[in-house]
Amino acid sequence: MTTADVALINMPFGHLLMPSLGLSLLKAGLNREGISAKIFYFSISFAELVGERLYTCVSHESHPQDLVGEWIFSKSLFGRQPESQITGFVEEILRGKLPNPSVTNNYLFPFTEAQIDQILKARENASGFLDRCLDEVVEYRPRIVGFTSVFQQHVASLSLAKRLREMDPNLVILFGGANCEGVMGEETVKCFPFVDAVVSGEADIVISELVNRVLDRRPIEALQGVVTRPDSTMPVLGRRSLNTPVIHDLDSLPTPDYEDYFSRLKASPLDLLNRVHLPFETSRGCWWGEKQHCTFCGLNGETMVYRSKSAGRALSELSYLTEKYPGLPVRVVDNILEMSYFKDFIPRLADSPPGTQIFYEVKANLKKDQLRQLKAAGISSIQPGIESLSTKVLKIMCKGVRGLQNIQLLKWCKELGLFPEWNFLWGFPGEPPEEYARMAELVPSLSHLQPPVVGIKIRLDRFSPNFFKADEIGLNNVAPYPAYAYVYPLPPAALKNLAYYFTFEYATPQNVPKYVGELSYEIERWQHEYDTSRLFYIESGERLLIWDTRRIARSPLIVLTGLAKLIYLACDKIMTLRKIIETCCSGTSSDRDQQIVTDVLKDLQDKALLIEEDGSYLALAISGA
Numbered sequence: 001m002t003t004a005d006v007a008l009i010n011m012p013f014g015h016l017l018m019p020s021l022g023l024s025l026l027k028a029g030l031n032r033e034g035i036s037a038k039i040f041y042f043s044i045s046f047a048e049l050v051g052e053r054l055y056t057c058v059s060h061e062s063h064p065q066d067l068v069g070e071w072i073f074s075k076s077l078f079g080r081q082p083e084s085q086i087t088g089f090v091e092e093i094l095r096g097k098l099p100n101p102s103v104t105n106n107y108l109f110p111f112t113e114a115q116i117d118q119i120l121k122a123r124e125n126a127s128g129f130l131d132r133c134l135d136e137v138v139e140y141r142p143r144i145v146g147f148t149s150v151f152q153q154h155v156a157s158l159s160l161a162k163r164l165r166e167m168d169p170n171l172v173i174l175f176g177g178a179n180c181e182g183v184m185g186e187e188t189v190k191c192f193p194f195v196d197a198v199v200s201g202e203a204d205i206v207i208s209e210l211v212n213r214v215l216d217r218r219p220i221e222a223l224q225g226v227v228t229r230p231d232s233t234m235p236v237l238g239r240r241s242l243n244t245p246v247i248h249d250l251d252s253l254p255t256p257d258y259e260d261y262f263s264r265l266k267a268s269p270l271d272l273l274n275r276v277h278l279p280f281e282t283s284r285g286c287w288w289g290e291k292q293h294c295t296f297c298g299l300n301g302e303t304m305v306y307r308s309k310s311a312g313r314a315l316s317e318l319s320y321l322t323e324k325y326p327g328l329p330v331r332v333v334d335n336i337l338e339m340s341y342f343k344d345f346i347p348r349l350a351d352s353p354p355g356t357q358i359f360y361e362v363k364a365n366l367k368k369d370q371l372r373q374l375k376a377a378g379i380s381s382i383q384p385g386i387e388s389l390s391t392k393v394l395k396i397m398c399k400g401v402r403g404l405q406n407i408q409l410l411k412w413c414k415e416l417g418l419f420p421e422w423n424f425l426w427g428f429p430g431e432p433p434e435e436y437a438r439m440a441e442l443v444p445s446l447s448h449l450q451p452p453v454v455g456i457k458i459r460l461d462r463f464s465p466n467f468f469k470a471d472e473i474g475l476n477n478v479a480p481y482p483a484y485a486y487v488y489p490l491p492p493a494a495l496k497n498l499a500y501y502f503t504f505e506y507a508t509p510q511n512v513p514k515y516v517g518e519l520s521y522e523i524e525r526w527q528h529e530y531d532t533s534r535l536f537y538i539e540s541g542e543r544l545l546i547w548d549t550r551r552i553a554r555s556p557l558i559v560l561t562g563l564a565k566l567i568y569l570a571c572d573k574i575m576t577l578r579k580i581i582e583t584c585c586s587g588t589s590s591d592r593d594q595q596i597v598t599d600v601l602k603d604l605q606d607k608a609l610l611i612e613e614d615g616s617y618l619a620l621a622i623s624g625a
Contacts, residue, residue: 298461
């Protein structure tokens with residue numbers, strides 16, 4: 001019979017179309033130490049049971065703070081609940097009828113009646129599913145079972161862990177992942193006695209020591225970042241925890257082992273293989289967050305310190321993965337692109353592109369040449385963290401960019417054939433309402449550029465400055481998201497420690513729906529008009545021909561000559577008035593020159609071909625050459 005020292009478990013509702021990077025790294029690291037391990041993708045098994053459509057609806061289309069995936073397994077963990085609790089979740093969360101919906105920050109995702117019926121059926125089938133998972137794990141006779149818990153995986157993982165402990169009291173059960181960091185992990189150990197230890201932070205190094213101690217029957221206490229049963233008596237409310245030591249040398253990490261995922265995928269009746277993305281890691285932490293943590297961002301937890309792999313190591317790992325799994329798009333999981341990569345990793349990647357699409361998260365203040373480098377290297381999709389087109393609002397967020405820079409990036413992406421995936425956020429404490437009226441007027445002139453995926457009010461996440469500085473920032477009455485009380489029948493203090501998503505009220509009232517209403521409407525129009533909107537130019541001798549099919553176009557064709565043409569081409573990038581005069585007027589800057597240039601700029605603005613912010617200008621048309 002096949003055996004494994006360690007069983008690593010990926011429960012619903014883990015990502016269906018990507019292997020677990022965390023578990024794949026742990027397996028590779030354990031194998032390197034001579035310890036056998038197997039990853040069980042019960043995420044795929046549950047999708048086979050309930051159908052891919054419902055699985056995807058819960059895992060990626062519903063809002064994670066609605067905790068629908070957690071609620072599906074809550075009966076299996078806690079036993080039968082009062083009918084009023086079931087009705088309450090269905091009415092308030094699934095149907096979106098909370099008595100005070102404003103505190104949920106407009107994040108409710110009402111499900112259809114057909115989907116609700118499917119969710120209730122999945123909840124009833126969860127127990128039998130867990131029994132089958134139990135049988136499959138037991139067949140491998142592991143000494144240790146480790147669960148990864150990210151987003152909506154916690155209750156399903158706890159439910160299987162409880163069954164495993166009842167089956168074998170000597171089995172050692174470990175938890176790790178984003179849902180286990182800090183007080184969330186401590187509360188997990190405290191509330192669920194069948195969990196022997198929780199790893200808070202990066203497990204790559206500590207896992208080998210932890211597993212070896214178990215296999216050698218030595219105590220597992222006193223490892224930094226590992227919370228065990230004796231630790232659970234410590235007070236946890238409001239206290240920051242000590243994580244595992246940060247891994248500074250990322251080159252020392254093994255190449256992730258994805259074999260269990262692809263073996264399971266090939267055995268599945270679901271048609272998933274041609275839609276899979278390969279997760280790939282080149283850095284951890286956030287170099288911008290080290291300088292200035294974006295106020296709404298709860299990523300990284302206590303491990304903000306930025307580290308990256310060497311260019312050589314990153315290239316060799318990417319080459320190995322894309323050769324082993326050819327044709328699959330690569331999704332880099334980093335929070336932000338290492339800027340030094342423009343000197344080595346990206347040029348070397350461009351010399352021998354992997355022949356597949358690569359996704360990266362970047363900062364929005366990239367230069368045009370840097371975007372060209374990304375495109376040449378096969379990095380065709382980026383997430384630039386735009387979030388707003390208002391410099392004043394971006395300053396409140398601590399984003400470190402101007403609104404005009406965000407628009408400049410969208411323009412260059414359109415011209416170079418890069419896809420920028422971004423969202424619009426609003427509802428920051430103290431934001432000026434008039435900025436949203438200004439942006440609503442601006443949006444129609446941008447309809448030829450990639451629109452946001454969604455415009456939505458901010459969410460309050462644990463580990464974000466908005467959470468741990470709530471009073472200072474201007475947020476009151478912070479409380480766990482309402483769904484937590486339906487999922488976990490636990491005291492309020494325990495809920496607060498387990499929760500990652502929180503509701504809030506403004507210290508100084510803000511009528512966010514009212515002042516963002518017009519902008520929200522314009523964003524919807526932008527999304528509908530994008531496919532038919534064009535604004536591009538072609539140089540023809542002394543003339544610059546600009547074609548315009550936007551809703552606000554003054555004319556389908558505009559011709560610029562002379563100084564107007566020079567100014568427009570110069571404003572391909574953000575330019576101040578002084579710089580425009582120096583560039584287009586032979587270096588002179590007389591009052592007459594300034595007036596002539598100002599008149600040209602005003603005419604271009606009136607035609608919505610160019611925009612201005614605080615004395616800086618940007619042309620909106622892209623090169624059609």
